[in-house]
Amino acid sequence: MIAVDLQDVGKSYRSYGYARDVLWEIITKKKKVREWIALHPLTLKIPNGQVVGIIGTNGAGKSTLLKLIAGTLIPSSGEIRVRGQVAALLELGAGFHPDMSGRENVYLGGSVMGLPASRMEQLYSEIVNFAGLEGFMDQPVKTYSSGMYARLAFAVATAVDPDILILDETLSVGDGAFARKSFDRITGYKKAGKTILFCSHNLYQVEAICNRVIWLDRGRLIMDGEPARVTAAYVEFLKSIECDIGDGGGRVSPFSLIEGSGRLTKVEVSADGIAGHELSIETGGTDLGIGVSFESDPALPPPNVAVTILDANGWAVTSASTENDRVIPERNEYGQGEVCLTFPRLPLLKGNYWVNVFLLCENSIHIYDRAERVAELRVVQKGLERGVVTLPREWSFAKPKRDFSQISQQM
Structure with missing residues (x-):
């Protein structure tokens, strides 16, 4: 059964340089509008239970595709069919209000996802325990650290048991212990046969988690297939463009060992x-x-x-x-x-x-x-060998099957 079905789905944005350009276009019938294509028409089918990674450089159209599937964007063309309940982590805490308490934002987050207050009441204790914020739920979230904020947002977004989970660069959040908990929860969804769409620049995670990878570039589908094959092609593509390589410093990162890390x-x-x-x-x-x-x-x-x-x-x-x-x-x-x-x-x-x-x-x-x-x-090295590595090898010699000197004498 198909969980996500896109038929020629595209997304573009229209803008005018000046407000008067709209009137000018109406009067003269000459176009002054500027159009930017975020996603070219795309046909895509994702079966139930498939874990799909989406890769590409910044501006490739990854987030646009996920927002279209999640329903937070309306396509400019084509048709989208999504079967099942969707939980989307596009921007952690996007529905939170900074002046409201953690408790109030839990219910606010539930309403954003279309869940009634009665359902959130049932999930509240689980959300708080998972986030590990038992002593902070009555404080305004604007007083939270970035890690606390992320933990609560992730706990709210994943508390529901969705059929389709959409992750946009939010797979690992919070501190080391909570990051592990978030991975365990996502792994649990995968084992349960949930459909997962995962967008990330971390190719190691993409290849480890996904069983299918889609590569987008400038709003176009470049490659769709087995993770190792697609990521390898993408890495070769990255080699062909300019990249900034950090020096890294060579130091072991200093942090105290905490539970779950x-x-x-x-x-x-x-x-x-x-x-x-x-x-x-x-x-x-x-x-x-x-x-x-x-x-x-x-x-x-x-x-x-x-x-x-x-x-x-x-x-x-x-x-x-x-x-x-x-x-x-x-x-x-x-x-x-x-x-x-x-x-x-x-x-x-x-x-x-x-x-x-x-x-x-x-x-x-x-x-x-x-x-x-x-x-x-x-x-x-010694010698003139070229390349990256020297491989073990053996040379052997064999006599020709025919004696060419005798042939020339006979002639």
Whole structure:
């Protein structure tokens, strides 16, 4: 059964430079209107239970598409059919009033979603408990921190059991512990067979959560298909345009461990046992070691550790993770652990490379902590081999099947 059905749906906006241009257009019959197309006509069918990721650069039309499906925008052309109850997280707390209390805004948020007060009364305790704001519900939300505001908004928006859930860059909100709770709730919706539309710039999350990805650019559908294939094509597209690469600093982010979270406590990168921030590597002759110490909530399953090696332009050359290699990090009773990753005789060819390290939840979806550019690898090589890596290979020689010298004598 189809949950979302779009037939030639498009959205454009009309504007005039000056108010007098409207009158001029009426009198002269000459158009003065300016039209901007946010979404070109698009036909799209999303079956029940499918998790669809929507990717693209800023201004690609992602939010426009989600708002059209959610019903907060009216299409300029085409027809939209949505079957089932929709919960949309387009802008967290968009329906909140800053001068009203948290309690009042819970009921206000429910009314925005079309729920009666009696239903919100039933959901109220669950919303407050999920948001963890029991002692703040009678205070005006303008006194809330940004994290508290986001937690309450997310709790209200997802308290209903929707058939279709729409997420626009709002999958992970609040602090580390609450971010995990939000991921768990979304994962629960996925397991329950709900239809989810997820827009994000985080391609790792998109590929991990979704079973279909749509790539939009300048309001047009570029690609629609299997997540790994679409995201790979999108990354190649990004490589062709100018991108700003942050320096990252190479520092482990400092924050105290709180319930439901984890953090990196130490990252050490070494070449042939010698640790440092700037390391000299010889192609095929140096062992690269990456030691990672961490701590996480011992009440949670063991986290995953991932390592990515980037080239000088900031693009991933290779990666490794405990989840992909089916390794479960060991921890003590306090949730502390240490893992070491080794790349024997590192096969990278000459150039400069960077090492990034990540600590993720047991599903490798939510990122607890990250340490970016913790070490620079300065690789030198012998010979004239070109490319990024040197691959194992063998040469062999065989005698020709025919003796061409005898053939020439016979002639």
